[in-house]
Amino acid sequence: MGFRRYIIRRAIDSIILLMITVIFNFILFRVMPGDPTTAILGRSGSPVYNPGEYRTRLIERFGLNKAILPFIDKDFQITPDLNTLIDNQFVVYIQKLLVGDLGISFNYFPQEVSYLIFGHRLLNTILLMGLSIVLSFLIAILLGTLASSKFKSKTDMTLIFTTLTSYSTPVFWIGMLIVFFCYGQLGILPYGGSPRIEEYSDLSSWGLDYLYHMIGPLVTLTISFVGAWFLIARDQMLGVFTEDYITTARAKGLKERRVMFVHARKNAMLPMISVLALAMTYLVSGATMTETVFNWNGLGLLTYESVYRQDYPVLQGLLLLVAAVAIISNFIADLIYGLLDPRIRY
Amino acid sequence: MILVALLEVNDLSTHYFLKESRVRAVDNVSFTVERGKMLGLAGESGCGKTTVALSIIRMLPPAGKIITGEILLDNIDLLKKSKEEMRKTRWLDVSYVFQYAMNAFNPVMNVGEQITEVIIEKGGIKSRSIKKEAWKQVRELFEIVGLDPERVKNYPHEFSGGMKQRAIIAMAMACNPKLLIADEPVTALDVIVEKKILNLLKKLQKDFNLGVIFITHDLSVIAESCEEVGIMYAGKLVEVGSATTIFHNGAHPYTKMLIKAFPSILGEKTYIEPLEGIPPDLANPPTGCRFHPRCPLAIDECKKKVPFFKQYSSSRHLVACYRAGEKII
Amino acid sequence: MTLEFDIDVIIMTTSTQIETISEYLVPTRYLRYKIRFKRFWGLYTDSPFGLIGLYLVIFFLVIGITPQILAPYDPNISMTGGRNAAPSTAHPLGTDRIGRDIFSQMIAGTQISLLIGLTAAFIAVIIGTLFGIVAGYYGGWSDTILMRLTDFFIQLPQLPLMLVFVALFGPGVENLIIIIGLLGWTGTSRMVRAESLSIKERAFVEATRAVGASNRHIILDHILPNVLPLVFANMILGVVNAIISESALSFLGFGVTGQWSWGRVLYEARREDAMITGAWWHFIPPGICIMLVALGFALISFSLNEVLNPRLRER
Ligand SMILES: Nc1ncnc2c1ncn2[C@@H]1O[C@H](COP(=O)(O)OP(=O)(O)OP(=O)(O)O)[C@@H](O)[C@H]1O
Ligand code: SF4
Ligand SMILES: [Mg+2]
Numbered sequence: 001m002g003f004r005r006y007i008i009r010r011a012i013d014s015i016i017l018l019m020i021t022v023i024f025n026f027i028l029f030r031v032m033p034g035d036p037t038t039a040i041l042g043r044s045g046s047p048v049y050n051p052g053e054y055r056t057r058l059i060e061r062f063g064l065n066k067a068i069l070p071f072i073d074k075d076f077q078i079t080p081d082l083n084t085l086i087d088n089q090f091v092v093y094i095q096k097l098l099v100g101d102l103g104i105s106f107n108y109f110p111q112e113v114s115y116l117i118f119g120h121r122l123l124n125t126i127l128l129m130g131l132s133i134v135l136s137f138l139i140a141i142l143l144g145t146l147a148s149s150k151f152k153s154k155t156d157m158t159l160i161f162t163t164l165t166s167y168s169t170p171v172f173w174i175g176m177l178i179v180f181f182c183y184g185q186l187g188i189l190p191y192g193g194s195p196r197i198e199e200y201s202d203l204s205s206w207g208l209d210y211l212y213h214m215i216g217p218l219v220t221l222t223i224s225f226v227g228a229w230f231l232i233a234r235d236q237m238l239g240v241f242t243e244d245y246i247t248t249a250r251a252k253g254l255k256e257r258r259v260m261f262v263h264a265r266k267n268a269m270l271p272m273i274s275v276l277a278l279a280m281t282y283l284v285s286g287a288t289m290t291e292t293v294f295n296w297n298g299l300g301l302l303t304y305e306s307v308y309r310q311d312y313p314v315l316q317g318l319l320l321l322v323a324a325v326a327i328i329s330n331f332i333a334d335l336i337y338g339l340l341d342p343r344i345r346y
Numbered sequence: 347m348i349l350v351a352l353l354e355v356n357d358l359s360t361h362y363f364l365k366e367s368r369v370r371a372v373d374n375v376s377f378t379v380e381r382g383k384m385l386g387l388a389g390e391s392g393c394g395k396t397t398v399a400l401s402i403i404r405m406l407p408p409a410g411k412i413i414t415g416e417i418l419l420d421n422i423d424l425l426k427k428s429k430e431e432m433r434k435t436r437w438l439d440v441s442y443v444f445q446y447a448m449n450a451f452n453p454v455m456n457v458g459e460q461i462t463e464v465i466i467e468k469g470g471i472k473s474r475s476i477k478k479e480a481w482k483q484v485r486e487l488f489e490i491v492g493l494d495p496e497r498v499k500n501y502p503h504e505f506s507g508g509m510k511q512r513a514i515i516a517m518a519m520a521c522n523p524k525l526l527i528a529d530e531p532v533t534a535l536d537v538i539v540e541k542k543i544l545n546l547l548k549k550l551q552k553d554f555n556l557g558v559i560f561i562t563h564d565l566s567v568i569a570e571s572c573e574e575v576g577i578m579y580a581g582k583l584v585e586v587g588s589a590t591t592i593f594h595n596g597a598h599p600y601t602k603m604l605i606k607a608f609p610s611i612l613g614e615k616t617y618i619e620p621l622e623g624i625p626p627d628l629a630n631p632p633t634g635c636r637f638h639p640r641c642p643l644a645i646d647e648c649k650k651k652v653p654f655f656k657q658y659s660s661s662r663h664l665v666a667c668y669r670a671g672e673k674i675i
Numbered sequence: 676m677t678l679e680f681d682i683d684v685i686i687m688t689t690s691t692q693i694e695t696i697s698e699y700l701v702p703t704r705y706l707r708y709k710i711r712f713k714r715f716w717g718l719y720t721d722s723p724f725g726l727i728g729l730y731l732v733i734f735f736l737v738i739g740i741t742p743q744i745l746a747p748y749d750p751n752i753s754m755t756g757g758r759n760a761a762p763s764t765a766h767p768l769g770t771d772r773i774g775r776d777i778f779s780q781m782i783a784g785t786q787i788s789l790l791i792g793l794t795a796a797f798i799a800v801i802i803g804t805l806f807g808i809v810a811g812y813y814g815g816w817s818d819t820i821l822m823r824l825t826d827f828f829i830q831l832p833q834l835p836l837m838l839v840f841v842a843l844f845g846p847g848v849e850n851l852i853i854i855i856g857l858l859g860w861t862g863t864s865r866m867v868r869a870e871s872l873s874i875k876e877r878a879f880v881e882a883t884r885a886v887g888a889s890n891r892h893i894i895l896d897h898i899l900p901n902v903l904p905l906v907f908a909n910m911i912l913g914v915v916n917a918i919i920s921e922s923a924l925s926f927l928g929f930g931v932t933g934q935w936s937w938g939r940v941l942y943e944a945r946r947e948d949a950m951i952t953g954a955w956w957h958f959i960p961p962g963i964c965i966m967l968v969a970l971g972f973a974l975i976s977f978s979l980n981e982v983l984n985p986r987l988r989e990r
Contacts, residue, residue, distance in 0.1 A: 017827055028843070157722065164724075164977060168915055168969030170922050173941065173962035180950040180958070191951070231977075244449035251405055251444070252464045252517075253436030262463075266454050278830060285832040289923055293945075303835050304927060307842040315839050326830035341454055342501040 006338050014331040021323040026093050029316050030068060057104065066092070102320070103313035107305065113317040116302065124194045125286040125298030132218050133279045136225030141272065143226070144233025148241060159230065166227030175220040175293035182216065189216050192295035217294045221287055225279075232275055236268045243267070270341055277333035281326045285318075350421050351378040352557040353402070353525055358415030360394075360401045367629035371397040371410070375583045376655065377576050379525065384551055384558040386572030386589070388565055388604070390625050394581045395561045396445060399527045402559075403440055404432050419525065438468045441518040445529040445561075450514050451502035458484045458498035461517045468521045487516040491546060508539035512546065519550060526551075529561045544571055565608040569593055577601045580626050580636040583655065587663035597658050597670040599643050635667070643669045718982040728974025735968045739785040746782040750775060750935050759947070762956050769956045772947050781960055783935040788968070791852055791921045791936070796913030798856030800863050804906050807867025808894060812875055822868065829861045833916075834923060841929045848931050855920045863909045870902045908979035914972045922965050937961040 059065055067073045067084035074089070096103070102113035143163075147156045166174075182189035190213050200206035240246060241264060249263045250256075286300025295301070299318060306314040356376050362369040371394040379385045387395050400406045402417055404424065417424040419439060427435065436442075444450055451460055462480040469476055485495035491512040497504075505513060511531065518526055528547065532540040548571050551558050560572055568575055568589070575592040577585045577600065585598040596602050623640045626632050635653050638644040647668055655666040665671075719725045738745060753774035760770045768777040810821040840854045874897060924930050925938025926945070944950075944958035 013823065017823065021827075028839075152722075157724075160977070161724070164973045165966065165970055168919070168973045169966045170919050170926070170938075170962065172923060172926055173958075173965065176941070176945070176950050176958055176962070180953075180955065184951050184953055244444060244446050245452040247405070248444060248450040249452070251403060251436055251442045252467075253433045253438065254463065254467055255433075258463070258467075263452050263455075267452070270454075281830055281832050285835045288834050288838065289926070292927065300835075303838055307838045307927075307929065310842055312842075315842060318835065319839055322832060322835060326827070330826065330830050342456075343453055343503045 003338055007335060010331055010334045014327050017327050018324065021327065022094070022097065022320070023090075025316060025320050025323070026090055028319075029312055030089075057110075097320075102317040105311055105314050107309040107311040107314070113313050116314060117299065117317055117321060120196060121297055121299050121302055122284070124296060125291070125300060126283055128214060128217055128221070128291075128296060128298060129283045129286065131214070132221035132225060133276075133282065135218070136222045136229060137272075137276060137279070139222070139226050140229035140233045143230050144235075145237050147230075147234045148237035151238065160234075163227045163230040166223050167231075169224070169227070170289070171220060171224040171287070172289035172293050174223055175216065175290050178216050178220055179293065192216070192293070194295070194297045196297075213294075213296075217287070217290045217296050220290050220293075229275060233268075233272065236271050237264070240264045240268045266340070270337065273333050273336055273340075277329045280329035281322055284325045285322045351418075352381045352420065353379040353559075354416070354418040354421075355398075355402070356416040356418070358398065358401060358417065359413040360397050360406065360410055361413055362397075362407075362409045363411060364409060364629070369628045370581050370631055371628055372401065373581045373631075374414075374655075375578075375581075377583060377586050379557045379559060379574075381524070381557050382551065382555040383574055384548070384560055384572045385574040385576060386568030387559060387561045387576045387578060388563060388568055389578035391563060392625055392628070393578045394628075395563075395578055396529055397581075398578075399442070399529050399559060399561060402527060403436055403442055405442075434468075437464055437523065438521050439523055440525045440527065441521070441523040443514055443518055443526070443528040443531045445533075447514050447529075447531060448507060448510060448534055450517075451510065453502055456499045456501050457505070457513050458500075461487065461498075461513075461520050464517070465520050483520070484516070487519055488513075490519070490550070491516045492542075507535055508543065511535060511539075511543050515543070515546060515550070519554070522554065523556070525557045525559070527559045527561070530563070531560075532567065533562070533564075540567075547571070565604060577604065580631060581628055582636055582666065584637065584667065585663075585665045587658075587660075591659065591663050595659060595663075597663075597665045598667045599641050599669070599672075599674055600637050602674060642674050643672055645669065715982060719978050721981065722978065724974045725978030728971045728976075728978065731967055731971030732975065735785055735789060735964070735971065738782060739789040742782050742786050746779040748776040748779045750779040750783045759952075759954065761954075768960055769954070771943055771957065777940065777957060777960075780935045780940050781937065781964065784937045784940055784961065785964070787848070787931060787934050787936040788918055788921060788938070788965070791848065791855070791931075792914045792918035792968075792972075795852045795855035795859065795917035795921070796910050798852065799859035799913050799917070800906055800910040802856070803860035803863025803909070804867050804902065806860065806864040808871050808898060808902075810864070811868035811871030812890070812894060812898060814872075818868075821864070825861050825864050828858070829865075833858050833920065837920060837924060838927070838929065841924060846924075846929050846931060848934070851921060851924060851931060855917045859913050859916055859920075863906060863913070866905055866909060867902050870905060871898045874898050874901050904979075904983055908976055908983055911972050911976040911979065915969045915976070918965060918969050918972070937965050 065074060067079065067081070067088040068076065069088055069090050070085045071078055071080070072088075073079045073081070073084065100114055102117070105111050105113050105116055108116060143159055147159045150156050178189070179191065183191050193213055195206060195209045195213055197203075197206050200209070246259060246263055249259045254263075284299060286298040286303065288300035288303050290296065291298045291300035292304050302314065303318055305311070306318070355378070358372060358375045359370075360372040362371055375394075375398060377385065387398065389395055397406070397410065400410070401412055401415075402424065404412075406412070412425060415425065419435075424432065424435065451457060458481065461484045462477065465480040465483055466476060469480070481498070484498050488495045488498055493509060493512050493516065502510060502513075515531075518528075531547070532543050535543060544567065547558065547560075550556060560568065562568060572589050575587065575589050576583055577592070577596075577598065579600050585592065585596065585601045587595075592601060593605060596605060626636060626639065632639055632649075634650050635641070635644070635648040638648040641648065645668065653666045653668050655664050657663065658665040658670055758770060758774045759772055760766060760774075762769045766776050766778060768781065770776055771780075806821050806825070810818040810825075836858055837854050840857075841850070844850050844854075921930065921936060922938035922941065925936050926941045928942055930936055930939050930942070938961075940961040941958055944954070944961070947954070947957065949955070949957040
């Protein structure tokens with residue numbers, strides 16, 4: 001049926017986009033001037049203890065002395081060499097990618113990038129972000145409905161002003177304030193960190209301490225997310241309330257509850273799904289700023305570290321993960337859209 | 347035996363209160379609608395037709411307030427009802443086809459669902475058998491309005507404009523209302539479909555002894571289908587009467603000019619005489635007769651005093667004009 | 676008489692319709708613009724937000740233009756007044772760990788924060804408008820590709836991406852502006868596309884094309900003037916994002932070296948653990964400045980949107 005074709009088309013789009021991302025990701029980290037190994041190792045302050053060893057391993061593993069792409073050699077010169085057709089860095093890169101090999105970190109040498117990303121850091125980030133996204137989403141929708149049902153009233157205006165303020169406040173500064181007041185002045189929250197389960201005797205004491213440490217970053221993120229989403233939610237609800245079918249539903253003498261929750265909500269939810277899909281990317285990108293302020297050991301902090309230490313393999317892996325999640329969540333959002341909104345299924 | 351009219355609107359005034367002005371969209375309007383009769387309400391855009399209709403079902407936008415008047419449906423004043431009572435009255439007694447009806451259906455629910463929901467709501471009790479019964483009714487309704495009953499589960503976007511309009515009429519008939527208000531139900535349709543929908547409305551009105559208020563600015567449509575006609579100008583009802591009276595014996599200068607602007611109505615070949623000028627700003631209406639700035643017959647008195655709405659050629663023909671029936675040169 | 680009527684109609688219609696109506700009824704162009712501006716101003720000042728925002732932005736712009744006059748000291752020179760000093764009359768916001776005057780740093784920082792914010796937003800809007808018009812006006816393949824690209828970029832979280840670019844290309848004012856600008860065009864492009872699509876369909880463009888007007892003429896004379904107000908509102912919102920992004924990058928230590936910005940003051944404050952030592956004067960004022968300036972732009976953008984967004988206007 002129509003729906004099936006729509007989904008297949010979107011799936012093909014997504015796959016093409018995924019492939020383009022992979023290529024882009026490959027090229028991005030190779031357009032840096034010079035040989036990637038020297039580009040990496042030539043920088044000062046290199047924490048790699050044995051550059052020579054690292055270099056050999058890198059070259060060997062990624063075929064860095066091979067041509068970059070078919071007919072383009074490793075110095076970005078065009079060559080007529082037919083061997084480069086298959087025997088090039090891109091092919092090696094894809095092969096490695098297919099078996100989940102993202103390379104070796106340079107900062108955490110000799111640890112694998114995939115090990116660094118898909119470990120407790122990912123879990124920390126998913127827990128923190130997941131919780132704050134769900135919380136903020138609910139609050140934003142609730143406040144948005146409230147504000148739109150009292151359009152231009154004092155409540156509405158106050159909510160707008162408050163959320164615009166939180167939208168305009170740098171998230172890391174909110175974090176700093178929380179650290180200052182709740183740790184520095186009042187001493188009711190810890191300074192930061194994300195407790196690791198290995199350091200606790202039993203699960204429940206870890207869980208409690210974990211949640212305790214999560215309060216600061218969670219509050220910070222929620223304030224900032226609500227600031228970003230409230231106006232969207234309000235605008236959507238307002239838009240739906242002026243639609244003709246809502247007027248008709250009221251004229252039909254339906255109960256206001258049914259008008260609000262069956263007729264209006266279904267339609268207002270649609271655009272919010274794309275907002276949620278956007279938020280999915282944060283699940284893996286983590287909140288670099290918040291995690292840095294609170295020393296929350298997630299992927300956001302890893303990003304910061306990697307930029308600071310110029311750990312390109314890790315950055316490359318992180319970027320790929322984020323892009324992949326973005327594409328997949330976008331696809332899922334389209335799928336849900338198609339299920340909820342019959343107009344899309346052409 | 348004295349028969350009470352189905353709907354009696356007495357001295358209705360509805361104004362819109364804006365930040366710095368007050369739009370007198372409807373002022374002292376009175377008319378009646380009989381059972382099984384169709385009243386056509388005509389007038390230029392912005393003269394308050396929709397406001398009259400919305401006042402009847404009390405669905406005015408927040409700025410709109412009913413200032414005075416009575417709206418008696420079967421001798422019960424709708425304006426005295428509580429909000430909840432009014433909600434129950436809607437669709438059960440009075441149903442409404444909105445001006446921009448094409449978007450009247452919720453795009454994410456199928457058409458049948460949107461009709462059954464009102465049948466179930468107005469039926470009072472909720473049970474599985476009622477639901478089944480409601481779906482059966484929807485199929486019957488579809489048949490009545492000339493739609494394929496197999497398509498009850500279609501979504502609105504799968505219908506053409508004309509089919510949607512039929513479905514809307516089916517929805518309007520769902521609870522067997524006494525009164526149907528149709529606000530420009532055919533304006534968005536092409537001429538052939540328009541004709542079919544009009545015929546359908548006419549047939550339903552006869553078969554179900556339905557009172558209908560039919561709003562349009564197209565006089566030729568009214569000439570074809572309405573028994574009674576009301577002409578509005580700038581928030582005032584200036585003339586009512588039976589269709590034949592109005593079209594052959596219209597007494598108000600505005601009525602006459604309006605009819606001249608639609609030469610095809612009387613089947614004569616005359617020049618089209620478009621109306622000169624624009625309707626007044628209702629936040630600041632002219633004194634006296636609101637038509638005087640555009641009226642060829644205006645005299646001094648017209649500017650000073652509002653003419654009464656009074657009987658003219660018969661008890662059912664009322665006109666508000668000092669020089670009613672005089673010839674326009 | 677006609678004039679008053681005109682204005683009343685306007686209250687009921689959307690901005691684009693208004694233009695056509697007033698164009699017919701009002702005789703001279705000067706009067707037309709005067710009426711339009713009056714009407715716009717009336718709607719803009721409908722809520723107090725628009726004015727508050729304007730005042731905030733003007734306040735900081737004045738500071739940004741005249742830092743040399745306002746800053747009491749050179750922000751880079753250690754004072755004799757001591758290190759890590761609390762606020763005093765000589766140093767209203769105290770001094771940092773090597774005795775530099777924090778108040779002067781803040782004043783100096785205003786300029787770079789605003790400069791980066793405004794130029795980055797400008798670049799973003801130019802790219803977005805270009806993409807939007809091409810996609811919306813020419814349609815077809817360019818539309819499909821550009822919109823897929825937009826969808827994708829909207830999905831990507833900006834900050835990590837910015838960080839990767841900083842890691843690859845290094846910090847510096849130009850780099851920062853380019854990076855922030857390059858990643859902020861998506862919203863504008865979507866909106867401009869939608870708008871130029873609808874304008875393209877409108878009758879007057881059809882008519883212009885019928886008399887043989889070129890694409891360039893249609894874009895410059897019809898589409899651009901119509902999307903400019905919305906583009907402007909979007910740019911203002913872009914400034915908020917750019918200012919916050921700049922402060923974030925500077926806070927992480929990837930900002931402009933050698934120049935002060937509010938983000939850099941915060942970076943220094945965190946390096947000195949000001950939150951724990953209780954040196955509130957080091958990190959609270961710069962945060963408030965960022966917040967206020969961003970809020971100023973956000974309020975302006977919100978009020979502009981109230982005027983321009985037809986959906987809100989209809990109520
Ligand atoms: N929500 C509102 N707020 C303020 N004024 C309004 C509102 N709705 C209508 N009006 C004004 O009330 C007057 C009557 O409007 P109404 O919609 O009843 O006219 P109408 O006869 O139905 O016109 P049309 O043929 O265009 O539908 C108009 O002058 C209009 O400007
Ligand atoms: S009352 Fe006077 S102005 Fe009004 S319609 Fe009659 S003649 Fe014309
Ligand atoms: Mg109307």
